[in-house]
Amino acid sequence: MNFIIYVIFGLIAGSIANMIDPRPSRGGILGSIVLGIAGAVVGGWLGSTIFGVGVSGFNLSSFIVAVAGSLVLLAIGRMLTRA
Numbered sequence: 001m002n003f004i005i006y007v008i009f010g011l012i013a014g015s016i017a018n019m020i021d022p023r024p025s026r027g028g029i030l031g032s033i034v035l036g037i038a039g040a041v042v043g044g045w046l047g048s049t050i051f052g053v054g055v056s057g058f059n060l061s062s063f064i065v066a067v068a069g070s071l072v073l074l075a076i077g078r079m080l081t082r083a
Contacts, residue, residue, distance in 0.1 A: 005058065010036030013063060017070030023078070035070050043069020 011029065014036030018025050025031065040055045043065040048054035055062040 013066035039070025040066035
C-alpha cells in the first residue's frame with residue numbers, strides 16, 4: 001500500500017512542478033511520477049541538509065519540499081540538454 005501512496009505523491013508533486021515550469025516537458029504521466037519521486041528524494045536531502053525540513057509524510061511541507069526538489073531536477077535537466 002505504501003508504494004501506491006508514493007506513486008500518487010510523486011504524480012502530484014511532479015505534475016505541480018511541470019505546471020510551474022512554463023517550458024513543455026516530455027514523459028507524460030510516468031515522467032511526472034518519476035520526477036516527483038526523485039524530486040522528493042532530492043528535495044528531502046537538500047531540505048534536511050540546509051533548512052532542517054525534509055519529506056516526512058503525506059503533508060503540505062512534504063509537498064513543498066518535493067515540488068522544490070522536482071524544480072531543481074527540471075532545471076538541472078534543462079541545463080544538461082542545452083549543452
